[in-house]
């Protein structure tokens with residue numbers, strides 16, 4: 001079964017390699033490394049990862065400049081076609097700035113950069129990305145960010161909750177996020193943005209392997225895991 005995954009690198013990305021390793025380890029296939037300045041994606045792309053880091057040094061707003069990279073026009077078109085897109089940390093920020101996901105990631109309520117493993121409650125275990133988790137289960141995934149404070153107006157938050165689009169919620173107050181939201185889905189369910197890093201929790205040596213099931217779930221749906 002052919003499977004083409006891609007990991008985008010922006011100037012300042014620093015989790016792109018970890019993301020590529022996770023995809024290779026779990027799918028058994030080497031992902032393509034995609035450069036932000038390239039306008040086109042391969043037409044047969046099956047899965048796109050927008051990784052974490054500090055694209056453009058977080059200038060202007062985290063993710064704001066990367067969201068306007070040439071490649072993001074192709075990512076938006078691929079997402080519209082139903083290609084699964086996973087944005088982690090800075091990738092989540094990029095996806096909100098690109099309006100693929102609602103809301104915004106503001107400075108952490110406590111101002112400090114937060115870097116530790118946190119409990120995450122799986123709010124919707126039946127999405128494309130969470131099918132290998134039980135709804136209501138708690139998993140352990142690391143966070144590392146200063147702009148993780150999720151904001152959306154109440155109407156949007158109610159809509160997200162009502163449509164099962166809150167994928168993950170923090171099990172404790174990590175950064176002041178509205179309703180402790182840690183990860184959200186788009187309306188179609190093929191785009192997930194989350195601040196915690198599942199690619200940093202794929203084997204026990206990392207302190208948790210709870211992120212593995214996220215990749216397994218989405219690759220299983222694409223018949224490659």
Ligand SMILES: NC(=O)CC[C@H](N)C(=O)O
Pocket residue numbers: 015051052053054055058062088089090091144145146147148
């Ligand atoms: N690890 C990351 O992706 C960091 C994301 C972002 N630049 C922040 O600190 O909020």
